[in-house]
Amino acid sequence: MKADVKPKPVIAGQGVDAGEVLLAVQNVSLSFGGVRAIRNVSFDIRKGEIRAIIGPNGAGKTSMLNVINGFYHPQEGVITYKGRQRSAMRPHIAASQGIARTFQNVALFKGMSTLDNIMTGRTLKMRRGLLAHALHFGPAKREEIRHRAAVEHIIDFLEIAHIRKAPVGKLPYGLQKRVELGRALAMEPELLLLDEPMAGMNLEEKQDMSRFILTVRDAFNTTIALIEHDMGVVMDLSDRVVVLDYGQKIADGTPAEVQGNQAVIDAYLGVAH
């Protein structure tokens, strides 16, 4: 999938401070009218790690991903991506800088096939314009075939070859989630944001998805930010975990550290604030 497959950096065990910082969020606050969705949160994501973001419903996890890929603009704080401070931007610019994501509620293109959905992930890599496409031979066709081959690799990897031509609107939920991952992978992102990729899945589907996520990180050294509710999955997959509650960061560390943290236990048990 990725032309420049870099060797995996040495990550000795979980949560070591190997790897440079890919994305840093500093003192970010975001509110919608009176609702303060994110309050003064700071954390960073290092190259090649799987960074889990957890917290109860309404904690601001999805909002945080929306801030990272330019969909929401925080009122305060700075975001540094690849060493550069970012100003407010449109989502398609974030996409062109190598940030891809999946959604909590699957956001596929319902009227299109699996293949076409994943092909849209290649949009930014395709150069041919309107006139070349109107004729569909020569350069436009060659380009299409080249990207089709890349997409077929992803389809094989995600084991969805049998639904290649099926309209995604009618697929079962678990498969839709997989197609959505495929669409994000087709962008060959540097930073992949996954919003509850295993929500509503059974155990077997969760295992498949976990395997895909780990393989993506290991094979392509893609940095992954993962929102997930299943603590077992978080413990197994992630290198470091940041915990949000009512828009505030209440813990940050290795899965083991976070699991033993009293504030985290309280938040999950619903202790009054």
Place this chain on the structure above:
Amino acid sequence: MLYREAGQFKTTYSADMAIFPIRQDRVALILLLLFAFIGVPVMATFHIWPLGSDYMLRAILIPFLILALAAIGVNILVGYCGQISLGSGAFMAIGAYSAYKFSTGVHLPLAWLGTALAIPPLPVLPSILLGGLMAAVVGILFGIPSLRIKGLYLAVATLAAQFFFDWVFIRVKWFTNYAPSGSVSAPELNFFGLTVNTSIERYLLCLIFVTLFAFVAKNLVRGNLGRQWMAIRDMDIAAELMGIRPFYAKLTAFAVSSFMVGVAGALWAFVYLGAWEPLAFDINRSFQLLFMVIIGGLGSILGSFLGAAFILILPIMLDQVPHAIGVPISVETVSHLVFIVTGALICYLLIVEPHGFAKLWSIGKEKLRLWPYPY
């Protein structure tokens, strides 16, 4: 066993991406094109039923082809890109009047610059294509609001375009070269020294345009640009997060759509009507095109043809069939019946099968593929 893709294994992506990947479809298309390009003219020349009279070509096939072209244009915008438009009639008018102006020579006094824009009369083909181009430019301008507004509000904005251009072509006499009646006539249809006069020639001219543009449309919608349009239609937020620029996707859809609708407008005026008034392109035309697209199938090139055929043939059927079985009905009743049937059908399709006839057709093909087994 007639319609099977079994055994037709595709060994290259190129074969799988072919315009019609299934062999039977390809054969059917070639036969259809042969019939349209050779069979119809031959039958018309030798007066073979049902092409015994000029009427069939002049009053049915030629308008069918031109409106199918317009419907393809509308389908790109509405069906593929999901941007509702009630202004298609206006874009046909822009194509028609621009082509007319280019064919008679443009003289635009630019008093405040102390100069004038003068273009000598152009041949018919460049005039028609420039007519399409003008429609595309105006289409882009009227597409800009679509970057901020959606759905019903966009429909209202395109409706405003319709009324605005209705008014312009009636009131601004410059467009009609100050013809006292407001009616203008097409130039002689001369292409590279060949004059197009008879119904057969006019039919073939329209057929060439429609065939070329249908292939262009099909190529566009199955490529990168078409995927961007459909992505914007299905989930614009996710599309933007994939790196698709709504600005580019929507405005290219407006441009391509308006271009085709504009060319269709020029053909409608030059080839079908010959002489026309602004009324030829009023709001009824916009609705007619929209109905064709909805009935034929949103997001389907084939559907554009099916819808155009249906909308054109329905009134003729309603007129002829009662006659044939001995219960003639009046012209008014026919036109009322047309409204009732079209309206009912649109309600039915929107509720039960939003992809129109084209979808019913592909369901039929699916059944045929499995036949005689139920699954």
